[in-house]
Amino acid sequence: MPGIDECLLEAMALPGARGAALVDWSSGLALGTAGESPVGDHETTAAETAELARAAAEYESFASAAPGDDTAGPPVEDLIVTTRSGYHVLRFVDTSFDSSVFLHLWLDRTEGNLALARHRLRTLAEGLVLR
Secondary structure, three states: OOOOOHHHHHOOOOOOOEEEEEEEEOOOOEEEEHHHHOOOOOHHHHHHHHHHHHHHOOOHHHHHOOOOOOEEEEEEEEEEEEOEEEOEEEEEEOOOOOEEEEEEEEEEEOOOHHHHHHHHHHHHHHOOOOO
């Protein structure tokens, strides 16, 4: 089971990966980073993506579970933001504590494979060990 650094290095091995981070969306802090940041500063990127993740996780329109769904963790699995030059994939990580972390992967639009990135981030999030 990979830790934070190993997880981010595996995410960076994806085609078109420009940057990756594990972010706590309740505080906006990056718990780990790899590669580049879209704005040149990983902490700024972490704070900005945390706002987006927090909104998706807390707004009733996105957070409402299906009837009978008692699954623990955030109801949102992932978010995808498409820009002219890339994709930002935010994958929520289910943890034994408050589940307020997510993986953020920034992909180059011409080289990245969005379907592969979503699949791989899901696998990484499921196997991530937070110490």
